[in-house]
Amino acid sequence: xxxxxxxxxxxxxxxxxxxxxxxxxxxxKCGHAWLAQPPAAAPGAVPAGRTxxxxxxxxMPPPVPEDGRADAARDLPPPRPAPRRLPQLIxxxxxxxxxxxxxxxxxxxxxxxxxxxxxxxxxxxxAFRDDIVAAWPPAARLYQALGMMAGR
Numbered sequence: 531x532x533x534x535x536x537x538x539x540x541x542x543x544x545x546x547x548x549x550x551x552x553x554x555x556x557x558x559k560c561g562h563a564w565l566a567q568p569p570a571a572a573p574g575a576v577p578a579g580r581t582x583x584x585x586x587x588x589x590m591p592p593p594v595p596e597d598g599r600a601d602a603a604r605d606l607p608p609p610r611p612a613p614r615r616l617p618q619l620i621x622x623x624x625x626x627x628x629x630x631x632x633x634x635x636x637x638x639x640x641x642x643x644x645x646x647x648x649x650x651x652x653x654x655x656x657a658f659r660d661d662i663v664a665a666w667p668p669a670a671r672l673y674q675a676l677g678m679m680a681g682r
Contacts, residue, residue, distance in 0.1 A: 531569055531589060537562035556606065 531546045535557035542558075549568050556563045569589045655662065659678060663670045673679060 533566050533589065535560060535562055536564055 531544055531549065532541055533544055533549075533555065534541045538557060538560040540557055540559040542555075544566075546569065549566055552565055552567050554563060555566045567588055656678060659669075659673050663673065
């Protein structure tokens with residue numbers, strides 16, 4: 531037996547023996563509850579004063595819940611309010627940009643130290659070029675490309 535929800539017209543297929551003399555149903559789609567009546571005595575016969583659409587709507591089966599029990603709509607407990615969540619600790623806000631900047635003197639000191647380190651490496655590479663080429667012969671091509679021939 532096919533039953534349609536009067537509110538949203540969602541259709542459900544329900545066995546006739548589950549409807550009996552009548553059963554209160556609740557739509558799984560919109561939550562509307564209504565009383566489903568058994569189908570008319572003669573199949574296809576429409577009672578007087580009713581349209582075919584109304585008869586078809588009443589002949590629709592009740593919604594079947596996901597657990598497969600057809601009478602579960604009647605057995606549903608009233609909805610409970612959502613449980614309150616306990617307050618959660620929140621991390622302190624992040625500091626604003628610029629609140630904890632290091633002093634500018636440290637920034638200049640870091641730049642000077644970096645430049646000095648690069649200069650020391652360049653001078654060491656020039657001063658020890660013969661030892662570097664002896665330890666690693668392919669370095670001779672680098673020194674030749676830079677115009678600092680090893681062994682001079």
